[in-house]
Amino acid sequence: MTMLPARRFLPSISLLAAFEATARAGSVTVAARELNLTQSAVSRQIRSLEQQLGVELFIRERQTMRLTLAGDSYAREVREALRRISSASLNLRANPHGGTLTLAILPTFGTRWLAPRLPKFLGANPGVTINLVTRLSPFDFRLDSIDAAIHFGPAHWPGAELTLLMSERTLPACSAAFRENHRLETAADLLDVPLLHITTRPDAWETWFGVNGVPFQSVHGMLFDQFATAAQAARAGLGVALLPTFLIQEELGRGDLVAAVEREMESTERYYLACPIERADYPPLAAFRSWILAEAASEV
Structure with missing residues (x-):
């Protein structure tokens, strides 16, 4: 103590x-x-x-x-x-009997994937109150009153216990009109069009071109701090964004976004639930961990 x-x-x-x-x-x-x-x-x-x-x-x-x-x-x-x-x-x-869970989320993951599923968790755990805050990168749990966080990256967070949730596949996506206007057919064709970048993943496009065997000198384009705004820009015809497929299912289903070229890439990093080691057995967190693991498994 x-x-x-x-x-x-x-x-x-x-x-x-x-x-x-x-x-x-x-x-x-x-x-x-x-x-x-x-x-x-x-x-x-x-x-x-x-x-x-x-x-x-x-x-x-x-x-x-x-x-x-x-x-x-x-x-x-x-x-x-x-x-x-x-x-x-x-x-x-708000919850005098305890059971409050404060969770740090990645913005697009939180709004697109987690939030629509939370009513199911809260319905099964009526005594738990969840507070959501946004964090884009790892932080020191000792200095913040947060019980757990959704983390995307390597399996490393000093002082935290990590539970693997899911992997991720990304897809170069754009509007149908953009693909047609630029006559995109091969991976190399993307070197000649505007590319949209996420600041937290600065090397994503370089990795994608490398995986697809496309030589390049440098890769430039607009920067965005969130997937949601990059996806909206791609829908508006500003360029091609490399986006996680599970976060843009609705846009793909409606045709608002299409594959610029059919070349998905599996990310080398993963999604994890991170929490302070000493907080791992906190009952609301334990219940949330079991639930989100089951939800993540349904993505496989």
Whole structure:
């Protein structure tokens, strides 16, 4: 069990709230109005906090309070800590019997694949509340109040336990009109058209051309941070995007997207459920892990 810091380094919430409000507003008067306190009460709380810490947090000027360098850094940390406490309290109030699972998701995977399936999980686990947040890359679970994350990449995440969910196949996709206008027939033909890139997979097109035996000097094109926007751009005729087939089934079925050339590629990386090792047996997480494994198996 991790021990808490000494009491002198754990100021009361009232002191921290007075400090954060004043730091944000730059005015004791505005902070007092926000906290429904008197100006003198807020000033006393800030003085008390400074005395407890042994650090001056504000430079007092005639009508304003200006943060010192130390105070500015402390304000950022305190604001985040208060936000996390507030979120924890809100989660507890929403589900007083526990069972809250906070899951970090990849944007398109979360909206296209996970979200439509979640009602099934929640129906089978009525005591569990799920909160979803977006994360595009691995993070430190110790610094974030997140129970688990959907991870795409190598089977490596320091301090986390990884459960393999599924593999992935990608397809060069575009609009039917784009394919016809550019007379796309072979893999090499794609060197002559605009290519759409995902920032989290900067080498995807190079890998695809290599797998298909197409020599190239360099590959350029528009950049997107999410598959959903890249897919929309491809639909609009801006170019060819290399997209996971399981995320664009609806577009392919409607004909909004077509294969630029029939050359799918299996990604070398995989989708995983990542969680802190010490959190692996948390009941809502264990239930979610079993469920998502079954859902992922249905994709095979």
